[in-house]
Amino acid sequence: MWKIGKVAQREFLDTVKTRTFLIGLLLIPVLIVGIILLSKKMAQSEGGPRPAIRVGLTSPAGELLSRITGAFADYNKANPQTPLTLQLLSEGQDGTASEQRGKEQLRQGKLEAYIVLDGDLESGKGSLLFYSYKSKASQIDALWTVERILRDAVIDRRYQARGIDPAMLAEIRNVPIRRVELGDEQGRERVQSEGQRVARMMVPFAFMYLVFIGIVGMGQHMISSIIEEKNSRIVEMLLSAISPFQLMAGKILGLAGVGLTVMALWGAAAYGTASWQGIKIDIGPDLLAYGLAYYILGFVLFSAILAGVGSICNTVKETQSLMMPITLVFVIPLVVWPQLARDPNGDLARILSYVPLTTPMLMVLRLSSGPDIWWGEVVISFLVLIAGVLVSFWLAAKIFRTGILLYGKRPGPREVLRWLREK
Amino acid sequence: MAHAIELREIRKSFGPVRAVDGLSLAVPQGAVYGFLGPNGAGKTTTLRMIMDIIRPDGGEIRLFGKPASSFARGRVGYMPEERGLYRKMTAAAVLRYFGSLKGLSGSQLAQCVPAWLERIDLAAHAGKKVEELSRGMHQKLQFAATVINDPELVILDEPFSGLDPVNQDLLREIITTMRDQGRTVLFSTHGMHEAEELCDFIVLINQGRVVVDGTLDQIRSRHESHTIAIEIEGDGAFVGTLPQVAAIRPDGRRLDVTLREGADPQELLRILVDRSRVRAFEVKHPSLHEIFVRLVGGGHVEDR
Numbered sequence: 001m002w003k004i005g006k007v008a009q010r011e012f013l014d015t016v017k018t019r020t021f022l023i024g025l026l027l028i029p030v031l032i033v034g035i036i037l038l039s040k041k042m043a044q045s046e047g048g049p050r051p052a053i054r055v056g057l058t059s060p061a062g063e064l065l066s067r068i069t070g071a072f073a074d075y076n077k078a079n080p081q082t083p084l085t086l087q088l089l090s091e092g093q094d095g096t097a098s099e100q101r102g103k104e105q106l107r108q109g110k111l112e113a114y115i116v117l118d119g120d121l122e123s124g125k126g127s128l129l130f131y132s133y134k135s136k137a138s139q140i141d142a143l144w145t146v147e148r149i150l151r152d153a154v155i156d157r158r159y160q161a162r163g164i165d166p167a168m169l170a171e172i173r174n175v176p177i178r179r180v181e182l183g184d185e186q187g188r189e190r191v192q193s194e195g196q197r198v199a200r201m202m203v204p205f206a207f208m209y210l211v212f213i214g215i216v217g218m219g220q221h222m223i224s225s226i227i228e229e230k231n232s233r234i235v236e237m238l239l240s241a242i243s244p245f246q247l248m249a250g251k252i253l254g255l256a257g258v259g260l261t262v263m264a265l266w267g268a269a270a271y272g273t274a275s276w277q278g279i280k281i282d283i284g285p286d287l288l289a290y291g292l293a294y295y296i297l298g299f300v301l302f303s304a305i306l307a308g309v310g311s312i313c314n315t316v317k318e319t320q321s322l323m324m325p326i327t328l329v330f331v332i333p334l335v336v337w338p339q340l341a342r343d344p345n346g347d348l349a350r351i352l353s354y355v356p357l358t359t360p361m362l363m364v365l366r367l368s369s370g371p372d373i374w375w376g377e378v379v380i381s382f383l384v385l386i387a388g389v390l391v392s393f394w395l396a397a398k399i400f401r402t403g404i405l406l407y408g409k410r411p412g413p414r415e416v417l418r419w420l421r422e423k
Numbered sequence: 424m425a426h427a428i429e430l431r432e433i434r435k436s437f438g439p440v441r442a443v444d445g446l447s448l449a450v451p452q453g454a455v456y457g458f459l460g461p462n463g464a465g466k467t468t469t470l471r472m473i474m475d476i477i478r479p480d481g482g483e484i485r486l487f488g489k490p491a492s493s494f495a496r497g498r499v500g501y502m503p504e505e506r507g508l509y510r511k512m513t514a515a516a517v518l519r520y521f522g523s524l525k526g527l528s529g530s531q532l533a534q535c536v537p538a539w540l541e542r543i544d545l546a547a548h549a550g551k552k553v554e555e556l557s558r559g560m561h562q563k564l565q566f567a568a569t570v571i572n573d574p575e576l577v578i579l580d581e582p583f584s585g586l587d588p589v590n591q592d593l594l595r596e597i598i599t600t601m602r603d604q605g606r607t608v609l610f611s612t613h614g615m616h617e618a619e620e621l622c623d624f625i626v627l628i629n630q631g632r633v634v635v636d637g638t639l640d641q642i643r644s645r646h647e648s649h650t651i652a653i654e655i656e657g658d659g660a661f662v663g664t665l666p667q668v669a670a671i672r673p674d675g676r677r678l679d680v681t682l683r684e685g686a687d688p689q690e691l692l693r694i695l696v697d698r699s700r701v702r703a704f705e706v707k708h709p710s711l712h713e714i715f716v717r718l719v720g721g722g723h724v725e726d727r
Contacts, residue, residue, distance in 0.1 A: 232509070233506060240569075
């Protein structure tokens with residue numbers, strides 16, 4: 001047993017001490033936090049100065065036009081950093097139609113948008129023609145603002161024409177909603193922010209993603225470690241001191257340790273950032289315990305397969321092409337996630353829960369989605385997973401034992417089958 | 424006293440290839456045993472089976488009277504033919520790792536790791552990574568890793584290949600010291616010179632079977648030479664016409680005489696004394712090299 005520990009310890013340190021691993025380990029949380037902060041900063045800096053957006057307008061004179069010019073003036077007063085300039089375009093002196101001139105100026109880059117009020121908007125007919133030409137991404141926000149100002153002006157004018165008091169209407173439409181999440185005990189209610197609601201949806205995904213990274217990402221290390229030992233012929237030295245089972249178990253244990261470290265660090269980074277931003281995430285100790293159990297079993301299953309495959313290959317590349325179909329199975333839950341999030345106890349989620357490879361990801365997702373999962377499913381999923389682990393471990397141990405000592409040409413499927421039949 | 428290694432009729436096939444075919448061998452404790460054979464004779468497979476790295480299809484393997492599978496690991500030092508160590512680990516760390524896998528405690532390691540580095544002339548390179556060391560250094564380091572826990576039985580697969588003469592001497596000296604301390608050493612080699620110089624016993628295998636087994640003297644006496652070097656006065660041309668002689672070859676002032684199968688050297692001497700004055704008459708001892716070539720010559724099996 002202590003030999004397994006020794007192997008695990010070396011495997012852990014060897015993986016953790018490589019520079020690429022450390023960079024990846026630290027870089028990703030830094031990146032996540034950085035992106036969150038940056039996007040927040042960007043959102044705040046919307047008030048930063050930018051060149052004026054020039055808007056051309058052709059409109060029949062009247063009450064509506066004066067309302068529009070008024071609304072633009074109000075906007076510019078309120079947002080002096082992001083001005084909008086409004087130019088009225090009428091028929092040219094040389095007789096060109098005003099629309100013609102507007103489009104021309106838009107194409108020449110003298111305007112960012114050109115608007116034509118067409119028909120009798122006040123009475124609810126007609127339309128608002130909004131021309132743009134090769135809009136830059138940075139201007140899209142401002143163009144939306146322009147659209148909103150125009151709409152509001154039209155609506156306001158319609159209220160007025162029909163004798164409706166806008167203030168009264170606002171009063172009628174105002175239904176305040178306060179979202180409150182009940183705690184387990186009395187008096188633990190708290191108001192939910194919008195971020196909280198998003199987090200509620202993202203936590204199961206984050207959990208599932210962590211398990212994915214922990215299994216598939218660590219699998220890469222498993223492969224390279226096996227291939228290194230095989231290629232540099234260390235394996236025979238090792239096998240004279242320890243059994244293939246001890247070697248395999250030690251490797252799996254060591255890399256599972258690395259995986260847990262990574263998951264703990266990233267999870268903590270995400271949790272820390274979230275609570276720093278005022279988002280509380282509910283993770284009970286039972287969820288963590290389940291997550292741990294599912295992760296370990298899932299990793300053992302995957303790495304047993306990897307050990308079997310890795311032992312018959314000579315290069316990492318060879319292994320990857322063989323592993324492709326299996327890795328794809330892991331990606332399925334990530335791809336169909338929206339469906340799973342909508343219905344965490346639906347048929348799709350159920351089916352994927354009983355495919356041993358995806359069981360850990362699915363069950364973690366479902367358990368963290370809500371409490372309404374039948375306990376029997378948890379038991380069955382564990383049984384399925386354990387059965388998968390036993391079968392794959394048994395097969396892998398047989399292949400590993402012979403394959404790891406075989407150099408040169410990769411054995412064909414028939415040869416591998418023969419090993420499996422050997423006692 | 425139980426034999427250090429006892430193989431009874433062990434067999435192993437890889438698909439259609441019979442790598443080891445009913446091989447029996449008994450290695451007494453405290454002996455240095457040479458394991459010879461052409462490429463592909465089944466040496467490495469046999470050694471791997473002794474180490475329980477692969478399992479025989481049939482037969483029995485006992486180490487010190489116990490089944491190999493329960494005994495081999497950790498108590499037998501095995502250096503495989505394929506050389507390899509973790510490239511990113513330092514020389515000292517490699518020895519510590521293998522020492523700890525073989526059950527040495529922290530304090531034992533602190534003592535024997537520097538001692539072994541000293542002994543194999545690598546003390547100055549203790550902190551260097553394995554990938555920075557030369558091939559010969561690798562091999563010495565691997566040897567030290569094999570014997571770091573001072574095992575009762577040491578099995579070495581081609582320990583001398585790839586070493587320069589100075590390091591070969593160093594290794595020879597270490598093996599001799601081990602024998603003096605009562606350890607049993609079994610090593611395979613292609614170097615007949617090493618085998619003659621070091622081994623108490625020699626076994627020669629070919630195509631998975633034992634061809635010759637015994638002490639060097641036993642083997643030599645069983646393979647009497649057919650070659651006799653003579654020096655006689657006068658013209659020796661008549662020697663070639665004698666019925667006992669198959670061929671002659673002049674070698675300086677001497678003649679190398681090859682006898683016919685079954686001819687007695689004593690009879691040749693009598694005839695020579697009758698017909699001439701004999702200055703020198705030497706029945707040549709067959710070298711291990713000759714015996715090897717004679718026994719497996721022609722039947723070379725290439726590496727798979």
